[in-house]
Structure formats: C-alpha cells, structure tokens
Amino acid sequence: MHWVFLGIAIVFEVAFALCANASQGFTRLWYSVLTLVIGAGGTFFLSLALVTLDVGVGYALWTGLGAVGIVLLGVLLFQERLDWRKLLGIGAVVVGVVGLQLSGAGA
Template sequence: MSWLYLGIAVIFEITVAIAAGKAAGFTNLRWTIATLVSGGIATYFLSLALLTFDVGVGYAIWTSVAGVGIVLLGALLFHQRLDWRKALGIAVVVGGVVGLQLSGVA
C-alpha cells in the first residue's frame, strides 16, 4: 500500500509544479489554490508512504520520480525542449530510484 500512497503523492507533486507555473507568482487565485491544495494532498500521501519507507529513501524517490514526470510533461504539454542531456539526467535518476528499490526498501 505504501507504493500506492507514494504514487499518489508523486501525481499531486507534479500537479503542484504545473499549477505553480500557472499561478504567476501567486497572482492567479485559481492556480494558487490548486497549487496549495495539491501540495497539501501530496504531503499527506507522502506522510502515509513514510510510515513504511525510510524517510530519506521515500523522499528521494518522491522528488526524483516527480521531477522526471515534470520534465516529461513539460516536453509533451508545453513543448519544452528535451535534449540528450535531459534524457541522460532522467536515465541517471531512474537508475538511482532502481538502486534505492534494490536496497531493500518496503
């Protein structure tokens, strides 16, 4: 169940990043509310996942998987450039997450 909680936390963390970008420095009320509510939900589900995961490992997985998701969605939805350096960075992050998983977490 902790992996499900972590997955939900990742989805809402990605939502935070997208909403924060649209909030225009918290001047757009709707996107500001979306940012804050998504952040609260992401943190709540992360806290549930951390009942099982080591804090450092769970947090590292949460931030890295969300970061990769944000980069990929930025390329797909907002036509941001995804070059070989970003792809290499994503591969390194994925390798790190796999390494954390192989370390015997949850």
Template sequence: MSWSYLGIAVVFEIAVAISAGKAQGFTRFGWTAVTLLSGAIATYFLSLALLTFDVGVGYAIWTSVSGVGIVILGALFFGQRLSLSKFFGVALVIGGVIGLRLSGAA
C-alpha cells in the same frame, strides 16, 4: 500499500509544479489554490508512505519520480525541449530510483 501512497503523492507533486507555473507568482487565485491544495494532498500521502519507507529513501523517490514526471510532461504538453543532456539526467535519476528500490526500500 505504501507504494500506492507514494504514487498518489507523486501525481499530486507533479500537479503542484504544473499549477505553480500557471499561478504566475501566486497572482492568479485559481492556480494558486490548486497549487496549495495539491501540495497539501501530496504531503499527506507522502506522510502515509513514510510510515513504511525510511524517510530519506521515501523522500528521494518522491522527489525524483516527480521530477522525471514533470520533465516528461513539460516536453509532451508544454513545448519544453528534452535535450540529450536532460534525457541523460532523467536516465540517471531513474537508475537511482531503481537502485533505491533494489536496496530493499519498503
């Protein structure tokens, strides 16, 4: 169940990043509200996952997978360029997450 909680936390953390970009420095109320609500939900589900995961491992996986998701969505939907160096960085992050998983994290 902890992996499900972590997955939900990742989805909402991605929503935080996207909505924070749209909030334009918290000057747009609707996007600001979405940012804060998504952040609260992401943090709640992360805290549930951390009942099973080591804090360092759970947090590292959460931030890493969220970051990869944001980069991919940025390239697919927001016209952000996915250069070879970004692609290589994403591959390294994915490799690190796999390594943490293989280390016996939850």
C-alpha cells in the same frame, strides 16, 4: 499500500508543479489556491507512505520521480526541449530509483 500512497503523492507532486507554473508567481488566484491544496495533498500522501518507507528513500523517490514526470509533461504540454542532458538526468534518476529498490531500503 505504501507504494500506492507514494504513487498518489508523486502524481500530486507533478500536479503541484504544473499548477505553480500556471499561477504565474501566485498572481492568478485559483491556480494559487490549487497549488497550495495540491501541495498539501501530496505531502499528506507522502507522510502515509513514510509510515513504512525509510524517509530518505521515500523522499528521494517522491522528488526524483516527480521531477521526471514534470520534465516529460513539460515536453508534451509546453513544447519544452528534451535534449541529451535532460535525458541523461532522467536516466540518472531512474538508475538511482532502481539502486534504492535493489538496496532493499524501501520496505
């Protein structure tokens, strides 16, 4: 069940970043409120995942996979460029996640 909680937390993390962007520096009230609510939701589900997962592994997966999701949605939704450096960074995150999984540190 901890993987489900972590997956939900990652979705919240991506939504958090998108809402924070839409809040335009907390100048748009409803996006600002949504940012705070979603941030709390993501932290809540991360905490549930960390009951079983090592904190270092869980947090690394949460932030790393969240970052990959945000980059990919930035490309799809905001026409941001996806160059070789971003692809290299995504690859490094994926290799890191696989390495964490293979280490057996993630319950």
